[in-house]
Amino acid sequence: MHECGYFLRNNYRLQYKEWRHVPIEFRLPLRHKITTLFEIDVENAEVCKVIDSYLAKAWRGYRSKLHEDFKQIGGLEDPTKAKTTPPSNVSKEDWEYLCDMWPETKYKENAEKKVKARAQRKINSKNGSKSTIHCHIERGLDLESSTGQIETWRLTHWDAKKGWISTDAAAKYEKMMNLRNEHPVESMSDKSIIETVLGRSSVRLHGWGRDPSWWMLTMI
Incomplete structure (x- = not known):
């Protein structure tokens, strides 16, 4: 999981609404980069599902962190101003895309629904962070x-x-x-x-x- 996050942060594409919209052309190189450290059969469909689940989690986690940075610099109040101060490791194009997406009414409504859904979960599991x-x-x-x-x-x-x-x-x-x-x-x-x-x-x-x-x- 750590290595998936590392590769993703250094080879990411952030201009997509959700991970499921990220094209396979972007995912394949990430899978193969992981094989430089681990013996993984990237031709195995089941293995690829697991790798993609780790990449998706890392992708969402990284975007969530960037969203917090966006809010801390006053992006919700002034998205245009926030665009002028992108994080050091994020491209100008990616940052502007995110700054335009986060204030959208539909995005905020979906985010609120997800927060409420997580709060209503009654059944936890004993497997911790393990999926x-x-x-x-x-x-x-x-x-x-x-x-x-x-x-x-x-x-x-x-x-x-x-x-x-x-x-x-x-x-x-x-x-x-x-x-x-x-x-x-x-x-x-x-x-x-x-x-x-x-x-x-x-x-x-x-x-x-x-x-x-x-x-x-x-x-x-």
Whole structure:
């Protein structure tokens, strides 16, 4: 994660609304730079998903830091003036793009929604800063499999000595298992069940992607 952040800060492109809009032409060189330090198979799709999740987190974190700098120099009150004082390691073009984006009404509304959503999360996990996908991979499981994700979620919210981290987590798991027992894997995967019970924005599923069967269920 540290090296991803380092490469990103020194080879970044900031003129995109979100990481998902960053073109593959920009991501590929970053992946290959990482291979200069680590033995990584960048031709493996699952490995690339993990790398991209780290790059996305580093990209968002760096932009968040720049946003704080922008606010500290009075950018919200006078964006034009803020444009004249870009950080030393940010290009003039990138900085002007960000200074125009941050004061936008739509951007501020989306930011407020995200803050409220994070505040409303009731279920924490015991895996700290480690993502759910990282825990899933450590278990030696395939990211594209239809089963196994529910068990990964359970292991990040339950402890052999202390039990469930909350009564709410226990109740959510019970709902997941009820759905698992009611629906065959072919019609409803573990990922679909987790999204149904928790909601896509309420659980850390970085890199798991939305399951095709989930879309079919929402259209029924």
